[in-house]
Amino acid sequence: MRKEVIFNEENPSEITVLDRVFKKFIASEDILKIINDIASRINKDYADRKPLFLIVLKGSVFFAADLLKKISVDCEIDTIAAKSYGRNIESSGTVHLSELSENLSGKDIIIIEDIVDTGLTLQSLIEKLTEQRINSLETVSLLVKPAKLKSRVPVKYTGMEIPPDFIVGYGMDYAEAGRNLPDIYRLKA
C-alpha cells in the first residue's frame, strides 16, 4: 500500500502528503504556547459564566482537546460537523452542517475552529446558531487567513493570522490525509 504521508529524510522540515509537498510551519510546542495564551484570555473573560464549547468537526479535534485541557472555568462541550473542502485545497463554497445535538438556548457558546479560511463555514454556523435563543456567541480559531476571507466573520480569539497557503496537520487534512501530524505544515510554493 502506498503511504499517504512521506517524510523527506534529507530535509526533515519537508513532507509529501499524497501528491503535494509541504513545509513545516508551526511546531507542536509553539502551537501549545499559542493555546496557553488563548486559554488564559478565555478563562479571564468567562470567569463568571459557564461557556459551552462547540467543537467544529473534524479539523478542530486536536486544537479543541489541547485548548479544553487548559480551560479552568466550568464548561460544557458539544460538537457539530461542517464540511466544505472535500478532496480540494479550495473551498467548494457550499458548507454542509450536521444537526445540533441539543437545544442551545440560554447558553454562552464559544465555537472552536481550527482554521478560518474563506469564513464561509463560520458564517453558516453563526447563522444556524443565531436561529436559537442563545445568550452569547464568540469564536476561537487557532488560525485565520485574513487575505482569503470572503465573509466578515467575528473571531474574538485568534491564535495566529497566517498567509493564504493551504495548511495540513494538527487536525487539518489534505483529502483526509495528514490530520494526525503533530505539527502544522503549509503547502510549498
Ligand code: PRP
Ligand atoms: C475546514 C476547517 C474549517 C473550514 C474553514 O473544514 O476545519 O471548519 O474548513 O474553511 P472556510 O473558512 O473556508 O469555510 P473542512 O470542510 O475541510 O472539513 P473537516 O474539518 O472535516 O476537514
